[in-house]
Amino acid sequence: MTVRQLSLPELAKGLVELGVPGVGLWREPVAAHGLAATARLVRDAGLRVTTLCRGGFFTAEEPAERAAALDDNRAALDEAAELGTDTLVLVSGGLPPGSRDLFGARERIADALAELLPHAAERGVRLAIEPLHPMYAADRCVVSSLDQALALAGRFPAERVGVVVDTYHLWWDDRVADGIARAGAEGRIHSFQLADWTTPLPEGVLNGRGQIGDGAVDFRWFDREVRAAGYTGPVEVELFNEGLWARDGLEVLAETVARYRAHAL
Incomplete structure (x- = not known):
């Protein structure tokens, strides 16, 4: 999504030329290119798909909506x-429309995870x-902290349910160091994602993630904490940014790699 202006073949070629070994994919461009064609593309390019984004949206109260969400996640x-x-x-x-019940919404997430677990295990997917x-708590995600995510994940085996450490969402939390250490000790860090927090936020905060090094996030601190917790997996950069999307995608790709090396390593 950082360079959504690129087609998947353009993205794969650009990553290979920059020496980047993997890519986190979103379902929408995969569907547009074709699932089998995308799998073949990344395999032929020698790339690893690090994560697929996204599932979820488990908090609906209506049975039909809930069933549809579970089917989509399967x-x-x-x-x-x-x-x-x-x-x-x-x-x-x-929160569902008209609801103020955060605790009830989180319990529905736990119920959904329990229902999906057998299918996930069958497919070998965490x-x-x-x-x-x-x-984002009202409209997109009632799980707002690493503590809350770990409380949900902790009901299930670590090899099946874990957490994402995303700097954009967690940089503000004074408990995040303890959460990262706990997540690492439990083997629950399943993904590590980078994006910067810049101010003022643009209109429509969903697309306000800043390029690495442009904002308030201490990326080296996060990298040090996550690695000290035992995480050795891939590091993804996920930027939703209208300004970046308006630029040449290959230029943005190269800039992102350079910024990662300059500010996170």
């Missing part, structure tokens, strides 16, 4: 397995709960 697990990734990232869902910044 499909996402099938897609992840076809692409060869072991991790499906979950954006858990916000469920990775991504806490989102509290500003």
